Amino acid sequence: MASKSHSISLLAPGLHHQRKGTQAILLVTGKNTFDKNEDEWDVRFSTQDGETATLEVQIPHHVPVGVWKLAVEVSPRGDDKVRDIFRLEDQIFILFNPWSKDDEVYMEDEEQRNEYVLNDIGKVWVGSYPTARGRHWVFGQFDDAVLPACVYLLEKANLKPDERGDAVKISRAISKMVSK
Structure with a gap:
């Protein structure tokens, strides 16, 4: 990951208002901890096995639930114009989370x-x-x-x-x- 810059884009199709919380662009820096507040989007590096990296995304509790799309953009470090974009064809469903204390539907018991x-x-x-x-x-x-x-x-x-x-x-x- 040292020679390339990576970012993850998440978008809720049909709800195209970035200021409304329907789009997130996260820069992958190689950190292995979440360092933002739990009510903000964040990404961390989990593991790497050869050419495959596993990333974990922290999703704020207030984002719109429903179907989201995911794209990973890769470009040489320092060159924002040259990129490879990998779009995940599968749908990502963002749901409420009864296990998260910050979520409105949290169930303590x-x-x-x-x-x-x-x-x-x-x-x-x-x-x-x-x-x-x-x-x-x-x-x-x-x-x-x-x-x-x-x-x-x-x-x-x-x-x-x-x-x-x-x-x-x-x-x-x-x-x-x-x-x-």
Whole structure:
């Protein structure tokens, strides 16, 4: 990494307002620790195996959730005009994080996190008092179709970029859509 300059660009397609937190350009310097505040984008060098480097990206808790694109720009050190750009074809999904204390959806109790986030089967309650009963339910949050379906609903909600980083506004918008 000594003879080349690297940067990572992350972009939320369809939300093209850099000042709204929908784009991040991070310079890779070879540092192996995050040195910025947790509410700022940062990148650190993790490992290198031959020609392959592994980088870790710190994502602020308030960025818009949804699909992001990633590009890595490589240029000889000191020459900003000559570059190779590698675009990741796979989608990157940025989500809320119940494990992060700074995130709006943080859940302190590990047992509750396991129950409400990681458990993909459970019960839903139907009916009204006094005949309410529990029904076995497969939540399926880890099924391949669920994340793209959620992003589709999110895009149809037409939220502003800064609203897409707010769990309450997203919940209200999607609830409104499915209640129609």
